[in-house]
Amino acid sequence: QSVLTQPPSMSAAPGQRVTISCSGTSSNIGNNYVSWYQQYPGTAPKLLIYENNKRPSGIPDRFSGSKSGTSATLGITGLQTGDEADYYCGTWDSSLSGFVFGTGTKVTVL
Amino acid sequence: EVQLVESGGGLVQPGGSLRLSCAASGFTFSTFWMSWVRQAPGKGLEWVANVKPDGSEQYYVGSVKGRFTISRDNAKNSLYLQMDTLRAEDTAIYYCARDILQMRIDHFDHWGQGTLVTVSS
Helix, strand or coil, X not given: CCCEECCCEEEECCCCCEEEXXXXXXXXXXXXXXXXXXXXXXXXXXXXXXXXCECCCCCCCCEEEEEECCEEEEEXXXXXXXXXXXXXXXXEECCCCEEEXXXXXXXXEC | CCEEEEXXXXXXXXXXXXXXXXXXXXXXXXXXXXXXXXXXXXXXXXXXEEECCXXXXXXXXXXHCCCEEEEEEHXXXXXXXXXXXXXXHHCEEEEEEEEEEECCEXXXXXXXXXXXXXXXX
């Protein structure tokens, strides 16, 4: 059972913006850095955002991350059909002494 | 180029054992934490375990403690997951991932393609 809560799905038209929330507690998001992963069907996840708001090389600046208190947010601007995928947040949980992922959000481009 | 290649998956009966391997290349394996992450069919991601660069510390998700053992051989640039007393709910794709773990920081910057483990009679 995931300890980080995300909306199951989100959708928007091409060119629009979507924001995906990730809600946790003080033992995870509240005191540790958050990362985000993108996963297409049948493929391995890919790191999208790390340390709350940093992008690995090659990730376009249309993707952004932020954190406030015990919640984090992934933003995608200028939505493209290629952004249709599942998105997961994740962080270390100090109480569980383990990494925890969010429940995942499926993004659909209308 | 960082590469992680998993192997060892397959069909096993409930209560059986399986050993997964992950061959790493393109980076100094002995200096990085490594993790196993799994994904049951149609479900989300679940972190399974990680191991310190020198192999001296391991952490596990509660559901596999006492049944799974993560280990590594730095001389062979390889990561392993010994899975014992397997259950139907362990059925999943198992990914090997490079784990960037520091104080308050943890994320997975490279992933393998995954290997499928099916537990069924």
